[in-house]
Amino acid sequence: MEKVKAKKKYGQNFLKDTTVLDKIIQSMPNNNNYVVEIGPGLGDLTKNLVKYKDMTAYEVDTDLISILESKFAIEMKEDKLKLIHTDVLEAWDKQKTLHDDRYDMIANLPYYIATNIILRALEDDNCEHIIVMIQKEVAQKFTAYVNEKEFSSLGIISESLSIERRILFDVPPESFDPPPKVMSSILYIRKDMNKSIEKGFKDFLKACFMQPRKKLSKNLSSVVDKVFISKMYEELEINDNIRPHEVSSSLYSQMYTKVKNGRN
Structure with missing residues (x-):
């Protein structure tokens, strides 16, 4: 088979x-x-996954689709594998979920849209586990805790x-061809299927981390006025010098409730 050249525009x-x-297969939830x-x-992970589970694979690259169709002709005929040729973010926009029943996402994600994909999977009511290979730096943001310098809105979400x-x-x-310029990591998230976040909270977090190294009050002033901020800080016993990464998820949640109620 001719060698397929990885395309930069798809972050391959x-x-x-x-x-x-x-190791990815071993980490699959039972x-x-x-x-x-x-x-x-090229279907290297697919080949391993489809042995254990029925699955759907989303691929945007037309050249790869034809390779995958010939490689997995039998599995597709037996309905073990469904191959969908589309941009996955567009698919999500259209249908709100990538599968009509509970599913786990297992993938080696294109780095340039990895953050978006993980955020969408976190929002997708049917997705329970996320096991994805991404840039290590991004994985650290999704797993960071308060007071760690990587702690951001991604960690809170x-x-x-x-x-x-x-x-x-x-x-x-x-481990890759071509080798990326960065270290990669396998990120594992097991979602709490009873929880959700409102869009307003995400927008609020975005504002809070707008300038992550500045004081939180400075970022907050783009959302509410200074008088409101000092009153809220007093009620929640927040130090005026605090930076965005020094505030816990639950405290952000409390602040958001106050901001929301203050606006209504």
Whole structure:
């Protein structure tokens, strides 16, 4: 088979290290959930996943679709694998979920849209587990805790919506072809299926972390006036010099409630 060249515009780096593929399979939750894969690439992970579960793979690249169709002709004929040729973010916009029943997302994500995909999966009511390979720096943001310098709105959102979140292991650049310029990590999130976040809270967090190294009060002043901020700080016993990464998720939640009620 001719060698397929990875396309920059789709952020493609094909995982070639079989030990990494095995470790991803070993980290799959032992449940009856369906599997959704995003960006199957040349199908190396797909080949392993489809042995265990029925699954859907979303692929945007037309050239790869034809390779995958011939590689998985049998699995597709037996309805074990459904291959969807589309941009996954557009699919989400249209249908709100990537599968009509409870599913786990397992994928080697294209780095340039990884953050968006994880945020969408966190919002998707049917997605329970997220096991994805992404840039280590991004994985750290999704697993960070208060007072860590990586702590941001991503950490707060994932903490608010999950039962468990951690980095399973790191994957060096040489495990890929072509090798990316960064270290990668496998991020694991198990969602709390009873929780959700309103859009207003996300917008509020965005404002709070607008300038992450500045004082939180400075960022907040784009949302509410200074008098309101000092009153709120007093009520919640917040130090005026506090920075955005030094405030816990639950305190952000309390602040948001006050801001929301103050506006109504």
